[in-house]
Amino acid sequence: MxxxxxxxxxxxxxxxxxVEQAAAAYLDEYRAGLADHLAVTEEAWAAALDRVRSRSPKIGWMVAGTPSAPAAADPYILAYEAAHHLLRRTGTHGDIPVSVHAKAYAACPAxxxxxxxxxxxxxxxxxxxxxxxxxxxxxxxxxxxxxxxxxxxxxxxxxxxxxxxxxxxxxxxxxxxxxxxxxxxxxxxxxxxxxxxxxxxxxxxxxxxxxxxxxxxxxxxxxxxxxxxxxxxxxxxxxxxxxxxxxxxxxxxxxxxxxxxxxxxxxxxxxxxxxxxxxxxxxxxxxxxx
Known part of the structure; x- marks a missing residue:
C-alpha cells in the first residue's frame, strides 16, 4: 500500500x-417536540427507546425505507426509530416532521x-x-x-x-x-x-x-x-x-x-x-x- x-x-x-454527552438533552427535546404530532408520556418514551435498543442492530434505521445503520447507533437514529415505533403502536397517521429533529439537534449541540x-x-x-x-x-x-x-x-x-x-x-x-x-x-x-x-x-x-x-x-x-x-x-x-x-x-x-x-x-x-x-x-x- x-x-x-x-x-x-x-x-x-x-x-x-x-454525541453521548448531548444524548439525554437531545432525547428530551425530541420528545417535547413530538407534542404537536404524537402525545408521548415520559414513561412511554423511555419504553420505546428501550425497545429499540433491545432490537438493535438487528433492526436498522429506516428513514429512507431500507435499514441503513444500527437503530441505536446514536441518539438521532434512536429517536427517529422510537418515534416511528410509537406511531405504529398507536395507529397514528402521518409522519414526524423533520423539524422535530432539527430543533432538538440545534438546541443540544454535541x-x-x-x-x-x-x-x-x-x-x-x-x-x-x-x-x-x-x-x-x-x-x-x-x-x-x-x-x-x-x-x-x-x-x-x-x-x-x-x-x-x-x-x-x-x-x-x-x-x-x-x-x-x-x-x-x-x-x-x-x-x-x-x-x-x-x-x-x-x-x-x-x-x-x-x-x-x-x-x-x-x-x-x-x-x-x-x-x-x-x-x-x-x-x-x-x-x-x-x-x-x-x-x-x-x-x-x-x-x-x-x-x-x-x-x-x-x-x-x-x-x-x-x-x-x-x-x-x-x-x-x-x-x-x-
Missing part, C-alpha cells in the same frame, strides 16, 4: 463530536472531541486535505467549525465541507447527465453489489448508496481514482465506511461511546479488511496511518 494519503474524509456526528483541533493541525501539516461528508447539513457543519478555527485562521482553508450526503439512502444514482458522474464513475458504482448478506444480523448490509456516492463525486471532482489516496473515518461501519472500503479506500472506525457502543459485527467487518482498515477510541488513532 504505497500510495500516500492526500485526502481525509471525515464523518461529523459521533466521529468528531461527543461538543467537539477534545483532540479535534490538534488532529486537524497535524493532518493539514502533512499536506492532507480534510473533507467533511456527513448527513448533517453543510451550513451547520460550517458554523460548528467556527468553534475550532478563529476568523482568519489559515488552516481553515484546508478543511472543506461537502455535506447533506444522505448516506442513509440506499438508492441508485440520479439518471440526469452530470459531469461529475461520467461513464467511468457510473460503471464504478454499477459494480457495487446491492448488499452483503448477514446471517448474524438477520438483515443485509446495503451498499449501493447513490446519494453518498454522488457527494463523493463532488469531493473528488469526478475523479474516483483519488479513492486510493483517501482515508475515510467514521463511527458507523455500514453508514460511513462499508461502501468506501469496497471502492478501494482505506477506512478507520472510531469506537462509539456507551450507551451507543460499537457493535461486534462492525468490529468483525473491520478486522476482515486487513491492512486496509484500522480503528481506535480517539481521533488521535488516525495518526497510525500517517
Amino acid at each position: 504505497s500510495t500516500p494519503i492526500t485526502k481525509l474524509v471525515l464523518d461529523f456526528d459521533g466521529t468528531c463530536t461527543r 461538543p467537539w472531541r477534545e483532540d479535534a483541533r490538534s488532529i486537524f493541525e497535524t493532518v493539514i501539516g502533512r499536506g492532507i486535505e480534510i473533507w467533511f461528508v456527513s448527513n448533517s447539513g453543510t451550513a451547520y457543519i460550517e458554523s460548528r467549525l467556527q468553534e475550532v478555527f478563529q476568523p482568519g485562521d489559515p488552516l481553515r482553508a484546508s478543511v472543506k465541507v461537502q455535506s447533506d450526503a444522505g448516506k442513509f439512502k440506499v438508492c441508485e444514482l440520479p439518471w440526469e447527465d452530470d459531469p461529475l458522474l461520467d461513464a467511468a464513475a457510473r460503471d464504478l458504482f454499477g459494480r457495487i453489489p446491492p448488499a452483503f448478506p448477514s446471517a448474524e444480523l438477520g438483515r443485509p448490509i446495503y451498499l449501493r448508496r447513490g446519494s453518498y456516492f454522488h457527494a463523493l463525486s463532488r469531493v473528488f471532482g469526478g475523479n474516483f481514482d483519488a479513492l486510493r489516496a483517501t482515508l475515510f473515518c467514521g463511527d458507523i461501519w455500514e453508514l460511513d465506511l462499508a461502501m468506501p472500503r469496497l471502492l478501494g479506500a482505506r477506512v478507520h472506525l472510531l469506537d462509539r461511546a456507551p450507551p451507543f457502543d460499537t457493535c461486534d459485527y462492525e468490529r468483525r467487518a473491520l478486522a476482515a479488511e486487513g491492512e486496509w482498515a484500522k480503528g481506535g477510541v480517539e481521533l488521535t488513532s488516525l495518526l497510525e496511518w500517517l
